[in-house]
Structure formats: structure tokens, C-alpha cells
Amino acid sequence: MEKCKADNLLKITNTVKTEARETILHAVLDSERPMSANELHLMVKNRGIDLATVYRAMKLFTEKGLVRPVHADSGLTFYEKSCEHNPPHAHFICENCGGIECLKPYGFDESAFFIKLGQQKEVSSVELILKGRCSSCAS
Amino acid sequence: MEKCKADNLLKITNTVKTEARETILHAVLDSERPMSANELHLMVKNRGIDLATVYRAMKLFTEKGLVRPVHADSGLTFYEKSCEHNPPHAHFICENCGGIECLKPYGFDESAFFIKLGQQKEVSSVELILKGRCSSCAS
């Protein structure tokens, strides 16, 4: 729990701590679903943080393993926190409204599955995206 | 086999047949791996076909179910033929060179897997992408 505070995460990942980064990381940690750079910017612009800084932070955090990018068909990239409390999982993207949701854990031994898939290659990450209609758009 | 000829596919999908579309569809059918709009354009530009036309064809073919888009982290979209001979499968994208390859079929009952994943939602398609280093880049 404590270990997931923005402040601490920056420290343990050896990332230079700045007000902007701390603020942006907070925004990511507070979000239950993956957020686009634009959405994150909306959350932090009142503190004078530029969109370019959000993008630079996302790039950095991704390299540090603090966030994971999720790529939607629309061309948008969403970012979600990556920590013990939020292990890799599938995502659902609504083809109608573009909304994104995290799906529950797969419920079977997915690691074996991925290893099997990747046995021919040196796999570093997996992205599993389901597309369809979300409940709001279905009604 | 015969059924997979561009000419025929356009007919059975009720798509107005034009020289450009036939040429572009041929390029897709001939490719073993998913191709970007740019790559396809390189293959057909000598026939005076514009990049915009390639994009328009990809959009149309996707709607008709003739091709499937595959979205890479880089922001590029690749397109692959979609027919009985080429059922949905996972893709491998090299983080180093950006190259894309099709992986062998999963080797277990993936439909049950996807149904299980999508049981909470109305799922229309699935995209499974593994990332890492391809054999050329690994050496």
C-alpha cells in the first residue's frame, strides 16, 4: 500500500522527482481505468503542467515499469498503473464510444498460456484486447 | 482456393469492383504477413494508386470482413487477409525493428478462452499481441 505512493515509486525506480512527475503519477495511480494523455492532462493542467510534459512522463514511467500503455484501435494510447496491485490483464474497448475498461483476471493459468505462445520468441510483454459494445452502448 | 481470388471476394462481399481495389486486395492476399498502408502503397503506386485510396480500401475491406487490422504500439496499423485459410491468431511485434509476424495457432481451445473472457461483455473481436525481440534483432 504505502509502497504505491507516487513519492516512493519515483524514489525506488531511481527517477528524478519533480512536482510535475509526482502530480502526473498521482493522477495515474488514482485512476481505476487506463487514461489517455489528454485525460491525464485535463487532471493536471490546473497546476500549469503541459501536455508535452504528460507525454514525456508517460514515456519515462513506461520505461521505469510504473505504467503500461494500452493501444486502442482509434489510435489513442491509454496508460494504466503497473504494480503488484494491478497485474497484467485483458482490456475491453467499446467500438461505439471508445471507452476502455479493465477485465477481471483470466481465471486460468495464463502464464503457461503466454509462455506457450511465446516459446518460439523472446517475449517481453503481452497485450490482449477485446472489442465490442459496452453495457451503456448496448442499451 | 479459387474462392480467395480478389475478383471473387469483391463479388461475394457485394463490393463495387474497381481496378484499384482489385490491385490492392491482391497485394494483401499475396502477403504472408500483415502490411501497413504504406507498404501496400509501395506495392501498388506504380499503377498510379494513391495512398488515400489504399486507406479507403482498407477501411472498406475491414467492414466487409476481407481484412483485419492489427494495431502496433508504434501507432502503425497493419492489415492482413481474413478468410478461412487465415483465421484469427496472435501476432508478434519486435520492439526493436517494429517488424510484425503471425504466430502459429494457439494450440488449445481458444474459442472457449475468449468466450470466458468476454462473458461479461458483447465481444466482437479479439486482438492478442506479444512484444519482444525477433530472431534477427536478438542476434
Place this chain on the structure above:
DNA sequence: ACATCTTTGCAAATGATTTGCAAGTATAAA
């Protein structure tokens, strides 16, 4: 062949993301 609807090339517009740059901020050494 005719009239109508569709498709295409070209150029300009978009929209997300990136980059150059000068000014502001962090870090380590003195």
C-alpha cells in the same frame, strides 16, 4: 449512349505525439 451514384487522385486538414529551444529546477561537488 444517358443520367446518376461511386470512386479516385491530389492537396490540404486532422489529431495524436514528438521535438527544439531557452528558461527554470535538481544534484553533486566545493
Place this chain on the structure above:
DNA sequence: TTTATACTTGCAAATCATTTGCAAAGATGT
């Protein structure tokens, strides 16, 4: 703590993939 050096940031302009407006060319039904 002051200083020198390296990193970060806001801003504006640049990129890059993809889309769109438009007038000309092509396809379809009569």
C-alpha cells in the same frame, strides 16, 4: 550554501499516420 553541470519544463513548431474536400474519371442501371 553557493556553484557548476545536467536534467526538466512550457511553449510553439514539427512530425507522422490517417482522413477529408473537391472536381474529374469511372461504374451502374435504364
